[in-house]
């Protein structure tokens with residue numbers, strides 16, 4: 178039987194730069210002989226991508242939003258995360274449950290105990306082996322976002338919303354220091370990637 182693969186998640190407020198670094202991580206690990214599967218949340222499966230479209234564009238109650246995020250996650254776990262980890266592959270996910278804590282609890286104010294209940298229901302055993310949290314001040318994230326494309330429902334939120342999301346991410350990082358690496362993403366892409374490499378080396 179092959180050894181279980183590792184699960185790496187990428188987190189940060191919109192525009193922090195996390196998506197930029199996923200292919201770097203995939204190449205870094207592939208060069209060290211790992212088989213890589215890259216995916217994202219919400220999404221990552223045909224059903225999850227339909228839910229993503231709703232989540233990023235429709236207004237809804239904050240608990241509906243949280244439940245749909247976890248519905249997408251449940252499908253993603255069943256179809257992508259668990260089978261690939263079991264087959265020894267390394268799974269890279271652009272966001273996972275820390276994003277629900279940051280956005281639905283931190284940003285929108287959903288009761289954290291309800292979020293913990295959802296997490297405990299949907300993945301009582303599974304946690305990422307490594308969570309790379311790309312951290313930047315709000316104005317840097319906003320500038321990077323504005324430079325890219327049309328903004329979705331979350332990206333159009335106000336500065337105070339993202340301040341709460343960022344604070345919740347940092348709270349989670351402090352709560353689970355063994356799996357979080359907080360990456361100062363204000364620096365150049367090359368310097369940021371050096372910090373990412375150091376976090377990855379610890380997993381190998």
Ligand SMILES: Nc1ncnc2c1ncn2[C@@H]1O[C@H](COP(=O)(O)OP(=O)(O)OP(=O)(O)O)[C@@H](O)[C@H]1O
Pocket residue numbers: 189190191192193194195196197198321322324325362363364365366369
């Ligand atoms: N360290 C960096 N220095 C300068 N620009 C960067 C850096 N990292 C990313 N960028 C640029 O910022 C923009 C946003 O990056 P990216 O799409 O990776 O952010 P993101 O956090 O994944 O956003 P989203 O969550 O909305 O997808 C891109 O144009 C990217 O090239």
Ligand SMILES: Cc1cn([C@H]2C[C@H](O)[C@@H](COP(=O)(O)O)O2)c(=O)[nH]c1=O
Pocket residue numbers: 191217218219246271272273274276277278280281331332
């Ligand atoms: C998983 C997850 C995501 N979100 C939000 C965060 C982002 O604004 C979008 C996803 O877009 P990305 O640019 O591809 O990262 O969804 C959320 O609010 N809650 C979640 O659990």
